[in-house]
Amino acid sequence: MRTMNSICIHSHGGPEVLSYEKLPVPSPKAGEVLIRVHSAGVNPVDWKVREGYLKDMFEYKFPLTLGWDVSGVIEAVGPGVSRLNVKDEVYSRPDLSRNGAYAEYIVVRENEVALKPKSLDHVHAASIPLAALTAWQSLFDTAELKPGQRVLIHAAAGGVGGFAVQLAKWKGAYVIGTASGRNRDYVSGLGADEVIDYQRVPFEDAVQNVDVVFDTMGGDTQERSWKVLKPGGILVSIVSPPEANVQGVRKTFVFVQPNFTQLMEIAWLVDSGKLKTLVEVIMPLSAARRAQELSSEGHVRGKIVLKVD
Ligand SMILES: NC(=O)c1ccc[n+]([C@@H]2O[C@H](COP(=O)([O-])OP(=O)(O)OC[C@H]3O[C@@H](n4cnc5c(N)ncnc54)[C@H](OP(=O)(O)O)[C@@H]3O)[C@@H](O)[C@H]2O)c1
Numbered sequence: 584m585r586t587m588n589s590i591c592i593h594s595h596g597g598p599e600v601l602s603y604e605k606l607p608v609p610s611p612k613a614g615e616v617l618i619r620v621h622s623a624g625v626n627p628v629d630w631k632v633r634e635g636y637l638k639d640m641f642e643y644k645f646p647l648t649l650g651w652d653v654s655g656v657i658e659a660v661g662p663g664v665s666r667l668n669v670k671d672e673v674y675s676r677p678d679l680s681r682n683g684a685y686a687e688y689i690v691v692r693e694n695e696v697a698l699k700p701k702s703l704d705h706v707h708a709a710s711i712p713l714a715a716l717t718a719w720q721s722l723f724d725t726a727e728l729k730p731g732q733r734v735l736i737h738a739a740a741g742g743v744g745g746f747a748v749q750l751a752k753w754k755g756a757y758v759i760g761t762a763s764g765r766n767r768d769y770v771s772g773l774g775a776d777e778v779i780d781y782q783r784v785p786f787e788d789a790v791q792n793v794d795v796v797f798d799t800m801g802g803d804t805q806e807r808s809w810k811v812l813k814p815g816g817i818l819v820s821i822v823s824p825p826e827a828n829v830q831g832v833r834k835t836f837v838f839v840q841p842n843f844t845q846l847m848e849i850a851w852l853v854d855s856g857k858l859k860t861l862v863e864v865i866m867p868l869s870a871a872r873r874a875q876e877l878s879s880e881g882h883v884r885g886k887i888v889l890k891v892d
Pocket residue numbers: 626627628631713714717737738739740741742743744761762763764765766781799800804820821822837838839840878881882883884885
């Protein structure tokens with residue numbers, strides 16, 4: 584039996600449950616591909632799954648390999664796979680209920696995989712799928728953001744926020760982002776028309792009449808966001824379903840879904856220079872614990888990526 588290095592968990596818990604061990608290399612079944620992982624993106628959902636936040640949503644089997652952003656090369660295809668081939672360089676945000684990409688190999692359904700942007704190496708490609716799909720599905724599919732509309736993007740220097748700023752700008756919206764002072768120039772450089780330093784000024788004092796609030800923070804940030812919406816505006820949260828009943832505005836919660844056609848469009852945007860990614864931290868697979876601790880501190884600019892090979 585072939586084995587591979589993997590970072591997995593045998594139970595939910597703190598960073599100490601992360602285990603670096605050998606697991607069998609999985610085999611692709613019908614409609615699936617085996618990817619040789621070159622890089623795995625790190626996202627807050629990785630440590631949230633580890634801690635058990637999503638255990639009522641998904642039935643996890645242990646040992647569970649974490650990490651749901653991958654860039655790599657297809658090594659084998661299962662029966663019925665027609666769009667992708669061995670040796671294709673691909674990226675994906677795989678199904679959260681299955682084994683992830685903190686490993687040398689991962690099996691993913693063909694319909695969750697797209698050719699990666701040609702202009703990027705695997706480290707940078709792996710930083711994109713989950714965060715960019717979340718921004719795309721929230722702003723375009725759900726909020727139906729239109730040119731000229733005003734959008735407030737919280738945590739604009741983060742993984743999701745950074746893509747959201749660029750995608751909203753590409754759509755022709757007027758973009759306002761929140762970030763700490765150290766990230767002001769970075770967020771402006773992504774295309775934001777205004778950057779509010781949330782540590783210096785309450786954002787609700789600095790912005791009004793917004794069509795769309797993209798809530799990547801939840802809690803108090805979500806509560807204070809209602810007052811910046813214009814009548815008919817919408818608050819889209821990716822952190823917690825908005826519960827307040829505020830007259831005259833709309834609210835919704837988005838949970839990102841795998842989508843290869845959107846990944847193809849995102850790859851095209853990257854290759855045509857319209858969408859950039861910043862990987863602030865690159866670590867080896869064996870440093871997954873430190874990577875998750877850093878992610879959970881909540882102040883990384885852009886993305887963290889584990890380099891597997
Ligand atoms: N529902 C879904 O499908 C979905 C998908 C993806 C992510 N999420 C969730 O969305 C959240 C954001 O994800 P992410 O990957 O973007 O996180 P992230 O990259 O870890 O976010 C880090 C950023 O947050 C900023 N930040 C921290 N506190 C802030 C505040 N009070 N106001 C404004 N910015 C603040 C930091 O900037 P400063 O250093 O400048 O403070 C930092 O750049 C996480 O909770 C994640 O689990 C949900």
